[in-house]
Amino acid sequence: MNVEDFDFDLPEELIAQTPLLDRTASRLLVLNKETGQTEDRTFSSIVDEFESGDTLVINDTRVMPARLRGAKKDTGAGIELLLLKQVEGDRWETLAKPAKRVKVGTVVEFGDGLLKATCVSEGDQGGRDFEMSYNGIFHEVLDQLGEMPLPPYIKETLDDRERYQTVYSKNIGSAAAPTAGLHFTDELLDQLKQKGVSIAPITLHVGLGTFRPVSVDTIETHQMHSEFYQMTAETAAILQATRERGGRIIAVGTTSARTLETIASAQAEFKEASGWTDIFIYPGYTFKAVDTLITNFHLPKSTLVMLVSALGGRENILRAYAHAVQENYRFFSFGDAMLIK
Template structure:
C-alpha cells in the first residue's frame, strides 16, 4: 500500500493546543468497525457502549520530563536535549538541538550544575548518547530541571504538567503520553468497575517513533522504532478469562493495542512477559488480541492512522475523519476521542 492512501485534509485550527479542564468533557466519535456507521457523543458516555464482562486495557506508563535546556560548558552556547531511552547505567539515547554543536567529548551543564552530561557517541539525525553526572537520584533531579516533551504541533505552554499524564500513570519511561488515556478520570474507571467492565493495565514506554513521519512511499518499506512493553501475570490471567467468557477486549490507545497484538501474535494467548516491540499494524493485518479501541485523532499519513485503518477499514476511517473535520472535532494529543467497536 502507498503512504498517500492515508492522507486527509486537516485545518490547522482543529489541532487542540490545550487540554479541557474536565478530562471526560471531550467529544466521542463512535465508529462501528463493521458497518462504518458513525455516531457523535461525549466521552462521559463511553460506558454505554461497553457491556459487563468487557475489559478496558490501559497503558500505565508515566511520561518523563524529558526535555532539558542546558549550555555547553566551554562556550556557553544553548543546547536542548530530549531523553529517548535509558541504555546502561547513566547513559541515555537522546536527541540534541543543534546537534552540530555537540561532538564526542562535549560537556553540557543543566541548571546550576546539578546535572552535567558528556557526549560519548554520535549518530544520525541529531542522535547522541549522553552520560550524566549528578548527586542524589537521577529522576528527582530530572523532576526539578526537566520539562514535559509536548509534541511539536502543540505551541502553547502547559500550565499543569500533570495534565500531560494519565490519572493512572505509574511506571516512568515514556517520551510521550499515551494520549487516549488522558480522557479518563478515577471516577469513570470506578464507574466501569461498578458496571462489571474489567479494568486492566499494561506498560509500553512510548518512544519518539510516535511522531516520526513515514518517509517511504510503500508501507512495507517502513521500519518502526522499538519500544519496551510489559504485561503482568494478573493482567494476562484476566484477559484470557475475558476472552474465554466471550467479553470484548478494548484497548485504550494505540500503544495498548500494539502491546496486546505483539503478545497475542507471539504467544497465541496472553501471558506474563516483557520485551521490545516494533510491530507495524496496517491494513491486511489480522487482529488477534483486541476487539475494540479507544483512540484520539491522528496525523495524516501516520502509522497510527494506518493502525486504526487496519481495525476498521481505510474507507471507514477516512470517512470518519472527514466527518470529524466537518463537525470540528479537536485533533491530536489534547483533542477529542474515537471509539472503534462493533
Template sequence: MNVEEFDFDLPEELIAQTPLPDRTASRLLVLDRKTGETKDRNFLSIIDELHEGDCLVLNDTRVLPARLYGLKKETGASIEVLLLKQLENDQWETLVKPAKRIKEGSVIEFGDGRLTATCIGEEEHGGRILQMSYKGIFHEILDELGEMPLPPYIKETLPDQERYQTVFAKNRGSAAAPTAGLHFTKDLLQAIEEKGVHVVYITLHVGLGTFRPVNVENIEEHEMHAEFYQMSEETAEILRTARKKGGKIVAVGTTSARTLETIVKEHGTFQEASGWTSIFIYPGYEVRGFDGLLTNFHLPKSTLVMLVSAFATKDYILHAYRHAVEEKYRFFSFGDAMFIR
C-alpha cells in the same frame, strides 16, 4: 500500499493546543467497524459502550519530563536535550539541538552543574549518546530541571504538567503520553468497574517514533522504532478468562493495542511478557489481541492512522475522519476521541 492513501485534509485550527479543563468533557465519535456507521456522542458515554465481563486495557506508562535546557561547558552555548531511551550505566539515547555543537567529549551542564552530560557517541539526525553525572536520585533531579516533551504540533505552553499525564500513570519511561487515556478520571474508571468491566493495566513506554513521519512511498518499507512493553500474569489471566467467557477486550490507545498484538502474535494468547516491540500494524494485518479500540484522532499519513485502518478498514476510517473535520472535532493529543467497536 502507498502512503498517500492515508492522507486527508485537516484544517490547522482543529489541532487542539490545550487540554479541556474537564478530562471527560471531550466529544466521542463512535464508529461501527462492520458497517461504517458513525454516531456523535460525548466522552462520558463510553461507559454505555462497555458491558459486564468486558476488559478495558490501559497503558500505565508515565511521561518523563525529558526536555532539558543546558549550557555547553566549553563555550556557554545554549543546548536543548531530549531524553529518548535509558541505556545502561546512566547512559541515555538523546536528541540534541543544535547537534552540530555537540561532539564526542563535549560536556553539557544543567541546573548550575547539578546534572552534567558528556557526549560519548554521535548518531544521525541529531542523535547523541550522553553519559549522565549527578549526585542524588536522577529522577528527582529530572523532575526539578526537566520539562514535559509536548508534541511538535502543540505550540502552547502547559501550565499544569500533570495534564499531560493520565490519572493512572505509574511506570516512568515515556517520551510522549498515551493520549487516549487522558480522557479518563478516577471517578469514571470507578463507575466502569462498578458496571462489571475489568480495568487492567499494561505498560508500553512511548518513544518519539510515535511522531516519526513515514518517509517512504510504500508503507511496507517503513521501519518502526522499538519500544519497551510489559504485561503482568495478573493482567494476562484476567484477559484470558474474559475471552473464554465471551467478554470483549477494549484497548485504550494505539500503545495498548500494539502491546496486546505483540504478545498474542508472539505467544498465541495473553501471558506474562516483557521486551521490545517494533510491531507495525497496517491494512492486511489480522487483529487478534483486541475487539474494540478507543483512540484519539491522528496525523495524516501516520502509522497510527494505518493501525486504526487495519482494524476498521481504510475507507471507514477516512470517512469517519472527514465527518470529524466537518463537525469540527478537536484533533491529536489534547483532542477528542473515537471509539471503534
C-alpha cells in the same frame, strides 16, 4: 501501500492547544468498523458502549519531564535534549537540537552543572546517546530541571503537568503521553467497574517512534523504533479469562494495542511478558488480541493513522476523519476521542 493513501486535510485551527478542564467533556466519535457508520457522542457516555465481562486495557506508563534545556560546557551554546529511553545505567538515547552542534565528546550542562551529559554516540536524524552524571537520584534531578515534552504542534504553555499524565499513570519512562487515556477519570473508571468491566494495566514506554515521521514512500519499508513493554501475570490472567468467557478486549490507545498485539503474536495464550517491540500495524494486519479501540485523532500519514486503518478500514477511517474535520472536532494529543468497535 503508499504513504499518501493515509493523507487528509486538517485545518490548523483544529489542533487542540490546551486540555479541557473536564477530562470526560471531550467529544467522542463512534465508528462501527463493519458498517462504516459514525455517531457523535461525548466521552462521558462511553460507559454505555461497555458490557459486563469486557476488559479495558490501559497503559500505566508515566511521562518523564524529558525535555532539558542546557548549554555546551566549552562554548555556552544552547542545546536542547529530549530523553527518549534509558539504554543502560546512566546512558540515555536522546534527540538533540541543534544536533549539528553535538559530536561525540560534547559536554552539556543543565542547572548550573546540577546535571552533566556527555555525548558518547551519534545516530541519524538528531539521535544522540549521552552518559549522565549527577548527584542523588536521577528522576528527582529530572523533576527539578526537566519540562514536559509536549509535541511541537502544541504552542501553548501547559500550566498543570498532571494534565499530560493519565490519572492511572504509575511507571515512569515515557517521552510522550498515551493520549487516549487522558480522557479517563477515576470516577469514569469506577462506573465501568460497577458495570462489571475489568480494568487491566499494561506498560509501554512511548519512545522514539512517536517523534519520527514516515520518511519512505511505501509503508511496507518503514522501520519502527523499539519501545519497552511489560505485562504482569495478573493482567495476563484477566485477559485470558476474558477470552475464555467471550468478553471483548478494549484497548485504550495505540500503545496498549501495540503491546497486546506484540504479546498475542508471540504466544497462543496471554502470559506474563516483557521486552522490546517494534511491531508496525497497517492495513492487511489481522488483530489477534484487540476487539475494540479507544483512540485520539492522529497526524496525517502517521503510523498511528495506519494502525487505526488496519482495525477500522482505511476508507472508513478517512471518511470518519473527514466528518470530524467538518464537525470541528479537536485533533491530536489534547483533542477529542474516537471509539472503533
